[in-house]
Amino acid sequence: MDLNTDFFCLFQLPRAFRIELAELDARYLEIQARVHPDRFAHAGEGERRLSMQWATRANEGYQTLKTPLERAKYLLHLAGYDLQAESNTAMAPEFLMEQMEWRDAVMEARRGGDHHELEHLHHRLRQDLRGRYEELAVLLDDEQDLEAATELVRRLMFLEKLLLEIDDALASLEDGEMDN
Known part of the structure; x- marks a missing residue:
């Protein structure tokens, strides 16, 4: 080897x-x-x-x-698919609206110091991600639909970033609580 x-x-x-x-x-x-x-x-x-x-x-x-997202990106890379993550930011309008709603909810909860709401958003997003990763497994392993898998991976990149933002918001609230 x-x-x-x-x-x-x-x-x-x-x-x-x-x-x-x-x-x-x-x-x-x-x-x-x-x-x-x-x-x-x-x-x-x-x-x-x-x-x-x-x-x-x-x-x-x-x-x-x-890591599921990195594994999927790597599989697509091996198959010769380029995510064009930096240059291709076109997304379906429904997905973009959903992203805006998520981000607004996170920003509002963060601004209001609503730890419970952030936890709720985190839980909901984790469930959403689980379902999307199951869908990705079917696309990659069962159907070999690499075009659809590429599009889903691009969406998952946005959602994983959002999850990190929620984690960051929770951490900053917890840090603030510890300072008090």
Whole structure:
């Protein structure tokens, strides 16, 4: 195996959206145990460098595959699909309206210091995301509809960012409560 091996091959997993995370964890630990730079502390410069490259590659692959959104983006990349996330911001009007409503609700709850409402929004968004990731699994693994999967991944990127904004709002309220 070389350093350019795709992450699914690296961890001996099927190239699919649905993967066993426990298997990924176990394979990651196996690889890290074999290539960790500490094992090569007394080796030659070349071996140390190679172990560092493999450890870095394993870390990068693990981080990519353990996160559903990153795993989906990687699968699309391997299939030759470009998300054009930076340049293509066109979205369906209904989705944009939904985004505006979510953002308004978060901003209002944050401004009002409404911890309960932020928790409620967080819970609702998590449920929404779960359903969309299930839909993504069907598109990628069952139907191989990469066009639709690409569009859904672009939407998920917005929703995951919104979830981070809610988390940030909750954290800032909790920090404010701790200061009082």
